[in-house]
Amino acid sequence: MTESTLVLIKPDGVRRNLIGEIIRRCEQKGYTVAELKKIKPTRELLAQHYAEHEGKVFYEPLMEFMLSGDIVAIRLEGNRVIEGFRVLAGPTDPTTAAPGTIRGDLGRDWGTKVVQNLVHGSDSAESAARELSLWF
Numbered sequence: 001m002t003e004s005t006l007v008l009i010k011p012d013g014v015r016r017n018l019i020g021e022i023i024r025r026c027e028q029k030g031y032t033v034a035e036l037k038k039i040k041p042t043r044e045l046l047a048q049h050y051a052e053h054e055g056k057v058f059y060e061p062l063m064e065f066m067l068s069g070d071i072v073a074i075r076l077e078g079n080r081v082i083e084g085f086r087v088l089a090g091p092t093d094p095t096t097a098a099p100g101t102i103r104g105d106l107g108r109d110w111g112t113k114v115v116q117n118l119v120h121g122s123d124s125a126e127s128a129a130r131e132l133s134l135w136f
């Protein structure tokens with residue numbers, strides 16, 4: 001059964017004109033862009049999206065970063081795409097993310113309070129369903 005995941009191209013990715021490069025990697029892998037929009041989310045939407053991180057030291061910097069510019073939201077579709085996109089993105093820290101991944105190839109530490117790592121991808125079927133209903 002085909003599944004869907006939420007991919008966000010964060011404000012750093014949009015500012016650096018990497019929308020095309022990130023989507024290219026998803027499409028080249030064989031996944032389909034089923035829905036796509038560019039938006040400036042409200043704090044309320046982001047608070048719901050990142051509810052699991054409320055209270056952590058990086059929460060406020062994360063919110064400010066995510067509010068700092070436009071975001072591209074994508075419903076990406078394909079068999080095992082939730083797991084597959086997380087592999088394409090690479091781990092959270094772009095400094096140690098392997099070359100070949102989005103974060104490893106395109107990201108680095110810029111000395112900011114919150115790590116800027118270009119993309120978000122849902123981490124489970126439950127997260128994907130919850131997050132897709134928030135953003136679409």
Ligand code: DAT
Binds near residue numbers: 058117123
């Ligand atoms: P991921 O985006 O890989 O799923 P996450 O859900 O744990 O990571 O965290 C959400 C975002 O918050 C992450 O993309 C970058 C930031 N972040 C996470 N852990 C952090 C930390 N220890 N220090 C600074 N920023 C962090």
Ligand code: MG
Binds near residue numbers: 123
């Ligand atoms: Mg996460």
